[in-house]
Amino acid sequence: MKLSVSVRSAAAGAVATLTLLAGGTASAGAAAAPTAAAPDIPVANVKAHLSQLQSIAAANGGNRAHGRPGYQASLTYVKNKLDAAGFTTRVQQFTASGRTGYNLIADWPGGDPGHVLMAGAHLDGVSSGPGINDNGSGSAAVLETALAVARAGYQPSSHLRFAWWGAEELGLVGSRYYVGRLSSADRSRIDGYLNFDMIGSPNPGYFVYDDDPVIEKTFKDYFAGIGVPTEIETEGDGRSDHASFKNAGIPVGGLFTGASRTKTAAQAAKWGGTAGRAFDRCYHSSCDTTANIDDTALNRNSDAIAHTVWELSQ
Numbered sequence: 001m002k003l004s005v006s007v008r009s010a011a012a013g014a015v016a017t018l019t020l021l022a023g024g025t026a027s028a029g030a031a032a033a034p035t036a037a038a039p040d041i042p043v044a045n046v047k048a049h050l051s052q053l054q055s056i057a058a059a060n061g062g063n064r065a066h067g068r069p070g071y072q073a074s075l076t077y078v079k080n081k082l083d084a085a086g087f088t089t090r091v092q093q094f095t096a097s098g099r100t101g102y103n104l105i106a107d108w109p110g111g112d113p114g115h116v117l118m119a120g121a122h123l124d125g126v127s128s129g130p131g132i133n134d135n136g137s138g139s140a141a142v143l144e145t146a147l148a149v150a151r152a153g154y155q156p157s158s159h160l161r162f163a164w165w166g167a168e169e170l171g172l173v174g175s176r177y178y179v180g181r182l183s184s185a186d187r188s189r190i191d192g193y194l195n196f197d198m199i200g201s202p203n204p205g206y207f208v209y210d211d212d213p214v215i216e217k218t219f220k221d222y223f224a225g226i227g228v229p230t231e232i233e234t235e236g237d238g239r240s241d242h243a244s245f246k247n248a249g250i251p252v253g254g255l256f257t258g259a260s261r262t263k264t265a266a267q268a269a270k271w272g273g274t275a276g277r278a279f280d281r282c283y284h285s286s287c288d289t290t291a292n293i294d295d296t297a298l299n300r301n302s303d304a305i306a307h308t309v310w311e312l313s314q
């Protein structure tokens with residue numbers, strides 16, 4: 001498994017490819033063609049998906065939790081958008097806590113089946129509310145990135161696969177089920193998995209997972225390019241779906257805007273927001289609604305997702 005990004009050498013003015021081999025050895029390869037730039041992800045589109053997810057929760061007992069009608073309706077919403085856009089979708093069924101759960105997997109036709117780049121988010125929420133930041137935000141941003149791939153008719157060298165997981169809140173159940181049922185050959189074809197769980201927190205931080213260095217650098221370079229400082233994500237090792245892939249030896253990365261931890265004064269000085277307040281004080285609460293989203297964070301993270309998908313799949 002290896003990930004490669006095209007890096008621009010200021011000195012040489014050329015584009016070289018930095019390839020990180022599975023063993024972590026970086027080497028400069030031959031000059032590569034300039035990378036195609038990702039399109040802007042319209043945050044209004046992402047917010048429209050969030051509004052739909054909130055309406056779904058409202059029409060289904062107030063939540064989108066595993067095993068409840070609101071989850072099934074959420075999955076149907078996402079699947080219909082992807083089917084209409086030309087993705088090959090499949091629903092993977094599993095059982096957790098005595099209820100039937102579902103993962104949604106969407107493959108974009110084309111690309112090298114031996115080199116798969118995945119991006120995903122858990123689609124389930126907790127039973128106490130609509131779960132808009134946790135994790136409608138990641139689900140909607142990954143959906144809009146997939147739709148942007150279709151709109152662009154993007155045909156990268158890697159094969160692109162997007163996923164929406166069930167039963168994350170029960171303990172990463174859906175993603176563990178998916179990874180557990182991959183053959184070793186299929187597992188080895190996945191070059192990387194990008195995870196997005198809570199990326200629109202109302203008092204946001206900008207945290208980057210520090211698991212795979214190439215993925216981490218791709219995200220950090222994006223944020224540096226827009227003048228947004230980042231920190232390493234330290235709240236969640238093992239606490240979201242990337243852990244299912246990391247445990248199987250697949251390179252992972254992702255973004256996070258914070259949950260119940262409190263923003264420090266130093267963090268407020270560089271990011272804005274309110275020191276002494278949780279990044280998301282509606283975490284796992286009924287107030288996790290569309291009002292519980294910071295649009296700037298959602299916008300920046302959605303664009304960072306598209307940038308990184310394009311960058312790592314060329």
Ligand code: DTR
Pocket residue numbers: 134135168169197198233235236237239240256259
């Ligand atoms: N486990 C996630 C929320 C969460 C808490 N810490 C982190 C760190 C990185 C990603 C996600 C999280 C949930 O409640 O869905």
Ligand code: ZN
Pocket residue numbers: 126134169284
């Ligand atoms: Zn949660």
Ligand code: ZN
Pocket residue numbers: 122134135168197198240
């Ligand atoms: Zn979550």
